Amino acid sequence: MNTAQPAMAPPRARRRASHARVVIPLLVIGLLGIGAVIVPFLYDYDPLHADLLVRLKPPGTILTDGSIAVFGTDQIGSDLFAEMMAGTRVSLIVGLSTLLIAGLAGGTLGLIAGYFGSWLDTILMRIADIQLAFPSILLAILLVSVLGQGILNVIIVLSISNWVIFARVIRSQVLALKSREYVEAARTLGASHFHIIFRTVLPGCIAPLLVIASVEFGYVVLAEAALSFLGVGAPFGTPSLGSTISAGTQYLSSAWWISTIPGLLLLVLVLATGVLGDALRDHLDPLLRSAR
Amino acid sequence: MLGYVIRRLLLAIFVLWGVVTVVFVVVRMIPADPALLIAGQTATAEQVAELRQQMGLDRPLVLQYAQYLGQTLAGDFGRSYTHNVPAIHLIGQVMPNTALLATLACAVAVVVSIPLGVLAALQVNRMGDRLVTTISLVIQALPGFWIGVVMLLVFSRTLKWLPSAGLIGPQSLILPTIVLALPFIAILTRLTRSGLIEVNGEGYINTARAKGLSELTVVFPHAMRNALIPIVTVTGLQFGTLLGGAVVTETVFSFPGVGKLLVSSIQLRDYNVLQACVVVIAAAFVVVNLLVDVLYAYIDPRVRLSK
Numbered sequence: 196m197n198t199a200q201p202a203m204a205p206p207r208a209r210r211r212a213s214h215a216r217v218v219i220p221l222l223v224i225g226l227l228g229i230g231a232v233i234v235p236f237l238y239d240y241d242p243l244h245a246d247l248l249v250r251l252k253p254p255g256t257i258l259t260d261g262s263i264a265v266f267g268t269d270q271i272g273s274d275l276f277a278e279m280m281a282g283t284r285v286s287l288i289v290g291l292s293t294l295l296i297a298g299l300a301g302g303t304l305g306l307i308a309g310y311f312g313s314w315l316d317t318i319l320m321r322i323a324d325i326q327l328a329f330p331s332i333l334l335a336i337l338l339v340s341v342l343g344q345g346i347l348n349v350i351i352v353l354s355i356s357n358w359v360i361f362a363r364v365i366r367s368q369v370l371a372l373k374s375r376e377y378v379e380a381a382r383t384l385g386a387s388h389f390h391i392i393f394r395t396v397l398p399g400c401i402a403p404l405l406v407i408a409s410v411e412f413g414y415v416v417l418a419e420a421a422l423s424f425l426g427v428g429a430p431f432g433t434p435s436l437g438s439t440i441s442a443g444t445q446y447l448s449s450a451w452w453i454s455t456i457p458g459l460l461l462l463v464l465v466l467a468t469g470v471l472g473d474a475l476r477d478h479l480d481p482l483l484r485s486a487r
Numbered sequence: 488m489l490g491y492v493i494r495r496l497l498l499a500i501f502v503l504w505g506v507v508t509v510v511f512v513v514v515r516m517i518p519a520d521p522a523l524l525i526a527g528q529t530a531t532a533e534q535v536a537e538l539r540q541q542m543g544l545d546r547p548l549v550l551q552y553a554q555y556l557g558q559t560l561a562g563d564f565g566r567s568y569t570h571n572v573p574a575i576h577l578i579g580q581v582m583p584n585t586a587l588l589a590t591l592a593c594a595v596a597v598v599v600s601i602p603l604g605v606l607a608a609l610q611v612n613r614m615g616d617r618l619v620t621t622i623s624l625v626i627q628a629l630p631g632f633w634i635g636v637v638m639l640l641v642f643s644r645t646l647k648w649l650p651s652a653g654l655i656g657p658q659s660l661i662l663p664t665i666v667l668a669l670p671f672i673a674i675l676t677r678l679t680r681s682g683l684i685e686v687n688g689e690g691y692i693n694t695a696r697a698k699g700l701s702e703l704t705v706v707f708p709h710a711m712r713n714a715l716i717p718i719v720t721v722t723g724l725q726f727g728t729l730l731g732g733a734v735v736t737e738t739v740f741s742f743p744g745v746g747k748l749l750v751s752s753i754q755l756r757d758y759n760v761l762q763a764c765v766v767v768i769a770a771a772f773v774v775v776n777l778l779v780d781v782l783y784a785y786i787d788p789r790v791r792l793s794k
Contacts, residue, residue: 325505329769330731337765340753341517417630421735424632447640458633466628
């Protein structure tokens, strides 16, 4: 590990600025999370219900029942705002579950490989090499086309194509921590492997894990949207931001809002996690490089 | 140097074998029976059985695998079920388009991002830097397919400056190139910036400044050479992302490339073509990374001497 970390505390103004970089993205993500849970209920949103009288209405239209379609309606007359929030729900579910699965699996494997080394490490890293030879979206497309569409399959596929990043980062962190004095001390005192891994090495892996998780979250959300856009992600009847944007491309000349506004929401969500990841990186480990 | 190249080459061959094997396993996992797909709904059970025998599907999996490895090595991925021509021919037709698109996007990204990165590095934590860093952060968060749709809406539907689909001339390349280059621009800009900042404190840079060289001479021949090292590596690694991005970008713009072919082969359940597309894209990525590794050792002698 490099020991040349900045020793002096940052000036107060900069510290406040970096607090804002953590708080604001968390606020945005939190608001979107709450919206994703309650808005579809409030609107009584049903993805399969078509109301052809109010289809393709521009943003701000007052509908027949007196409600205002803030972002307009889509090609089957659904309120675009409610549809987007239902899509955000899918994005968040896929993003969080994938992080959990890929993080746990990749993190554990990285921990084991880094700690025990030898042939286990070699095998793991060779598998990682092969897997990194696939552009990750390509691997996802290939697997989804085999497994079939569906939210669960998307989560499985994205976990498979993302565990490597976690494994690699944790492995290199473990390799760095393994020779630290406090770990050596624990070993000299006769601590079991279990104790050394969970009590001395693992705490040192939390910071890079958090950073990678926040960066990966954005990639996973974008990947889900891309899969759904290509028609191999969320199945028919499950609104995803990607499939809403895809459906809107048929109506670009007559209803520009169907494709554009959900994309802006996606941008805001991914940007928030990106800013959060950057801020965490600066806070926790200024020397941790992007794993991509 | 030769030993290093040979080691890299062996690793590349190993990785290619892995890719081909993974594709074999995954495609065999597909629940549909390829013989049934070809024979069609109206075929009798005997016809299907005969076809299975012809295609070698009734043989043990190990034999099938051996045969598949041999055929793949010879570039034979079987026939396309829908077009009834060898899958590799379909790829041969569209591969040059994708290669052109990827090369153009790479070139645009390098030309745009290196000056931006230099500008940011010269102005660390001042206006120029803040602006460049923020822009690259936003670009990185852009959904590629969405920005493609937005550009279509603005430049071809509304302004009618550019064609909206297909490949009907050089002007068809403009939008796909930009969309494909965008994420690359963001990453390269950040890397150029951080690479330059990192070497900034080194002794030889101070010496160059102390000699009274202009800032431009300090940056370009001196600092850039070391800053280039991570840029070259990441360019290679990101080439895969670029190829993956091509799948989405080509679909948005109906651009006749390997990515578009891949997506349509999924829709048509044309598994031989799907298989061929995946292998070809992954192979391109492996070859580019091999070249990058060699180039990397050439730029930085420490790499080839270390192991």
